[in-house]
Amino acid sequence: MYAVILAGGSGTRLWPMSRALFPKQCLPLAVGGRTLFQATVERVLGTVAEERITVVTHVDQAAEIRRQLALMGLKSVRVLAEPQARNTAPAIGLAAWQILREAGPDAVMAVLPSDHLIADSAGFAVLLRRAEAAASSCGLITFGIRPTGPETGYGYIRSGRALAGGLFAVEQFIEKPDSETAQRYLAAGGYFWNSGMFVFRSGALIEQYRALLPDMHAALSRIDAADAAACRNTYHGLASISIDYGILEKACGVAVLPAEIGWSDLGSWQACYQAADQDDRANSFTGRVCAVDTQGALIRSDARLVAAVGVRDMIIVDTADALLVCERSRAQDVKKIVDRLTAAGAPEAREHRTVYCPWGSYTCLETGARYQVKRINVNPGARLSLQSHRFRAEHWTVAAGEALVIVDEGQLVVRTGGSVAVPLGARHRIENKGPQPLIIIEVQNGDYLGEDDIIRYEDDYGRSLGPLQAMD
Amino acid sequence: MYAVILAGGSGTRLWPMSRALFPKQCLPLAVGGRTLFQATVERVLGTVAEERITVVTHVDQAAEIRRQLALMGLKSVRVLAEPQARNTAPAIGLAAWQILREAGPDAVMAVLPSDHLIADSAGFAVLLRRAEAAASSCGLITFGIRPTGPETGYGYIRSGRALAGGLFAVEQFIEKPDSETAQRYLAAGGYFWNSGMFVFRSGALIEQYRALLPDMHAALSRIDAADAAACRNTYHGLASISIDYGILEKACGVAVLPAEIGWSDLGSWQACYQAADQDDRANSFTGRVCAVDTQGALIRSDARLVAAVGVRDMIIVDTADALLVCERSRAQDVKKIVDRLTAAGAPEAREHRTVYCPWGSYTCLETGARYQVKRINVNPGARLSLQSHRFRAEHWTVAAGEALVIVDEGQLVVRTGGSVAVPLGARHRIENKGPQPLIIIEVQNGDYLGEDDIIRYEDDYGRSLGPLQAMD
Structure with missing residues (x-):
């Protein structure tokens, strides 16, 4: 079995913890201080081998997703970075084609959001196995959560006749109901919340793309997800559409598997409160x-x-x-x-004070007139790009660890308590060759201290060179 | 006329803005962003000459009080620093004896708390003049606020027969009443809130100390407030008692001057809310x-x-x-x-992240494992003590201004963007010889980073030398 974990959401309903550049799935809201994303990965690891897990995320979040996987000691999970956010149909399609190419049309894939809470992991694993077994006959299976109240915040699924393996045929997908309708569904029985969790036979799913989203089918069949540039060009032209609206609501033969697994979508702080101890x-x-x-x-x-x-x-x-x-x-x-x-362009809507990068993170500690203080954390073995600034000089003091520093033609090792100055315009680079995290306190001085004052000359992470828009 | 401004309060009813080391009178709660203390000084300046104003404060707050006076451009206001907080009777006595020695027993002194709001400054000035005129016949005058509601948070004054100049004889000082009693006072009329503002003839006041607080009278008559060491020794033995309880409630011939001046004691956040636009x-x-x-x-x-x-x-x-x-x-x-x-020893009860010192201030920007980052602001012309640390090395980067730095036998000028390292154990000193504020970002490294790891060798501000308890 394969698993496709969707980790590209940019939900801000849990603001100020969740922000566009650091969304809900990256937050430590699961049991034991793990993030929801990490909990999702862990939940499937018992059922799906690590190398058969694919994470689809947005390119801005890929570094943080890789960091969280590394913290779990996972090295074989594949991360696909969408160049643009395009809702779930393109994201799932991107992964589905890759699975089809590798394992053929009979490969079974679970598709799982990474920002939900599931209290009963063992029950979830049992359901995954049952869905896998059923997928050879039912190629399109959705997990339906048995309602615990007249919720108006979810879409509903009306189930029809019983199928083998405890599944039911889906009669209808229903938009979020009003309160009265939700009460009626609850009383009637046979209605389920649409959880956004699916199990597909890859051939069956791609058949539906061809029938229902032919343009997307044509584009996705050409994409090689490993080729970032080609992926970027094709992705740009894809319709932004959900798998529910684009495929499941229109497809024939969709089955629902009832689930009672302590599920919450943590869709608001109120939902978090209800799910919390x-x-x-x-x-x-x-x-x-x-x-x-x-x-x-x-x-x-x-x-x-x-x-x-x-x-x-x-x-x-x-x-x-x-x-x-x-x-x-x-x-x-x-x-x-x-x-x-x-609307006001406030940075607090988009990013946290700590911004994660492929090499580590930086945190603004203080901004003054003509100066700024940052903490720079460089992961062991990582280095920033070779770069220069047009408007600011920098001064680095090593607070922990050991830095290999390049400034123009010079190269030196700076140990804890040591420091080095980077004059205006100098080409410079920081590298952490040591086994410990490197922490640098940076004092910037200059007339302009924006993140976009950076010119990149070399980069280990394939980011674009030249003058750019975001700090590396 | 003389003015004694009481600025030694350590009230924390406006926590977290107000804290023991940075109390209410130092907060910018007055109109135009001024602090309540500054507004109090400004209010008396029209009536009392600058050199006749005395501020009594606690030694821990004296630097901040002097800083706020300097920001107003005032250089002749006298600041008396109490070595211990001992309530209002000793504080007022300390100032009264000084006025008595300088100007004799007929000098008139207004005693004013510095943490109240008075909306009608002109009305207040008129009252001061009237009290001054009346003080030759009535030596002990208290300002009574005409009640605007049945407040239970204030002490009350019951007034008796009318005196010349719009004053009334005080019949009784009454403790904070319950709600029903307060209602009755309001309906009856002739009751006033005890504002803590007084006008005394110094000879009459000191006569009362002799009659009612003979031990304090004896001790205060020996104190020279300008002699810090002697003051410290004597002050320690004074009873901690309020002027209301110790003198006014027991003295004969106290008069009340009714005041309608838009007064609020800002005694809680609710009072601040009511006084705010x-x-x-x-x-x-x-x-x-x-x-x-x-x-x-x-x-x-x-x-x-x-x-x-x-x-x-x-x-x-x-x-x-x-x-x-x-x-x-x-x-x-x-x-x-x-x-x-x-009770839990939390620093947030006592001090802010920014701590004011005689030479400027320091602010903790971040505390990590074995390192700490501080911003150090040094006022023009000021310098820290010559000092060393036993457990930490320091590294300074100048973010703004220019520093004259001593490290052991060396002395150097460090300009904006420059830096200097202070090895463990080295004697060091920072001085701001320039006309601009000096801002230094300090990175500390060490096993122990507490404020009490400091040994002082020389100090411009008369603070004690040797190993000590608080950062200079």
């Missing part, structure tokens, strides 16, 4: 929290101290550069905040 | 706030973005290292948070 005052606290007479609150803090007095039924999420205080029943309206921030 | 949804926002459907909220942010959704009648105060979210009607319970933090 709560204390005897119905509070869920993460981080340093000091609360007086507080009930029904979800409080999460990255680092700072949060004090709450007389708080009732609220969400408080505190990150390095932004804070959310939200009445719990209004959690859906966090979207309005993100929309406003996006 | 509010928009048409009864919100008062300071800093970067993005609000959806929010009403009746006081939101203050130092630097970060605060997003509020569906927030009703709350206080949200966001500082660099701590956040408060509090139901507005529960503002008095902020004290419980501070008590808990103090």
